[in-house]
Amino acid sequence: xxxxxxxxxxxxxxxxxxxxxxxxxxxxxxxxxxxxxxxxxxxxxxxxxxxxxxxxxxxxxxxxxxxxxxxxxxxxxxxxxxxxxxxxxx
Numbered sequence: 030x031x032x033x034x035x036x037x038x039x040x041x042x043x044x045x046x047x048x049x050x051x052x053x054x055x056x057x058x059x060x061x062x063x064x065x066x067x068x069x070x071x072x073x074x075x076x077x078x079x080x081x082x083x084x085x086x087x088x089x090x091x092x093x094x095x096x097x098x099x100x101x102x103x104x105x106x107x108x109x110x111x112x113x114x115x116x117x118x119x
Contacts, residue, residue: 032101034073034108039083041096041107043067066090066118070106083111088118 034040044064049055068088075081083089096109 032071032099032106032108034071036073037076037079037081037111038073038108039069039111039114040071041067041089041091041109042070043105043107063093065093067107072111075111079111081111083114083117089114090116090118 032040044066046062046064047056066089069083069085071085072081072083091107091109091114095113096107099106099108
């Protein structure tokens with residue numbers, strides 16, 4: 030990975046959006062909901078006021094409109110501040 034977030038930012042690989050409903054109905058691209066969880070791929074060093082508590086490999090939940098979408102080598106990522114992450118999943 031050649032993207033290194035700065036300060037208190039983290040790079041997240043969003044989980045794929047649901048393709049089907051529980052009943053088996055295929056969801057078209059226009060109706061798919063944005064995923065709200067993903068995997069931390071890279072982290073910054075933190076700031077002098079805030080230590081970095083996230084690490085690469087953490088599964089996290091984040092807000093619906095959090096972060097900025099970027100694309101690198103055909104893969105879409107989100108980059109956001111550590112404070113935009115709501116929870117770490119075990």
